[in-house]
Amino acid sequence: MGNWKPREFGPTNEEIFESNLEYAEQQNDFERKKLETLNQMAEDDPDLEEDDVFEEYRKKRLEELKVQSSRPRFGSLLEIGRPDFEVQVTRAPKDVIVLIHLYQDHIPESVILNRLLTEIAPRHPYVKFIKIVANKCIENYLDIDVPGLLFYKNGDLLDKIIPAAPVFGGKHMTKDTVEFVLAMKLIIDMEFDEDPRIKLKQFNMSTKKKAGKKNEDESDSDENEDREYTNTQMFRYKH
Template sequence: MDDPNADTEWNDILRAKGILPPKDEKSKDEVEDWYTDVVRAKQEQEQSLDNKTLDELDELEDEQDDRILLEYRQKRMQEMQAAAAKNKFGVVTQISKPDFIREVTEASKEYHVVVHLYQDYIPACKLMNQCLDQLANEFKATKFVKIIADQCIPNYPDRNVPTLLIYGEGDIKANLVGAIQFGGMEMTVRSIRSILARHDAVPAEKVVDPEKEKKKTIYRTQATAALSSDEDDEDDDDRGYY
């Protein structure tokens, strides 16, 4: 079959009589223009680079490096700002009953809140406060607060303090009553951290495999012994020259 777009006299007659549609010259021209533009742009880019001196090419490379460095700096700034926004606490804050909803319930919608119900004159509460001070400084993403027990809950019995309340997602997650479960007067930062970690209030402590540590120690000992042996051999060799 003949090409209806071919430039022939017969096709021109058929187009004149309306038997064939007009040639799609516009589409053809658009394709040719597009191809010409692409070729010209490529040639201009190549000529632009070809005409640059080594110093100019180095400058261009430096500009690209600066752009990459700027993007990296912006990314690091965003990461640092996010970390600063998250790690915003670091101390145990004293609150009163009117503050409780704002400082605990509402705040716990964004992060975990640990509340210490205490009495100043009870030794276990004093020890708990000392431990919480260290934990608050270590885990700045968790909010630690303390409140006098019977100011928070009227007639709260002394036998129940220290009490830790753990809040998260706007609600109470754990109610830990009494010193005994923390180790009594033998409680430590580590024992309290372990309990808080079980309720996701702080990150769990990394567990160290004793067998792996033992192997590492043996390896270090063997490596040190081998190194010492090599040094002794070198000393013996040196002594042999005299």
């Protein structure tokens, strides 16, 4: 009858859900942005300066940048000898991961991996990349375990991949397959949508099938054994 003020209704559950969803999406969007991108966004939209979420992530990026600027940087594949191991590996800067490639020049996979690591090292300057002739680092090191990778941190053996060639894709290994495995091992900070070794494996199988058509009499048993070996070895260290 007009004796009471109209009731003020609060937001519905659906409106609350939509608001929370929008907030979460905004957080995810800011989280993926680098500091320079966030600064540019603030220039384009001054209202963002009043956004607590935006400012929180911009401050977070600034702090991360300060931490990164104080970390040791490397950016190349360093050749060392056994006498250098103590200084270059055991006494490496605190919390720095040292990747050691045990190689031999007469093993093709070692030569390929050295070339790829030379390309990869500048992309990950906070990891110390080192190479050393295998039997000069570890006495009586077997050629069947070359190439091999050792990972050290704070003077301790953190992890290893021995032998490494089958894990990376053998003679067909690429920069992507090597970086993927290193990322899975948490040696480098990278994200992949899928395992690049899957496409490499499919390519290898396709190549073998084509070769098999030319040598049907002798290839069937060899192909089955080789495929089984590839499946076992390439994905041995996937997780």
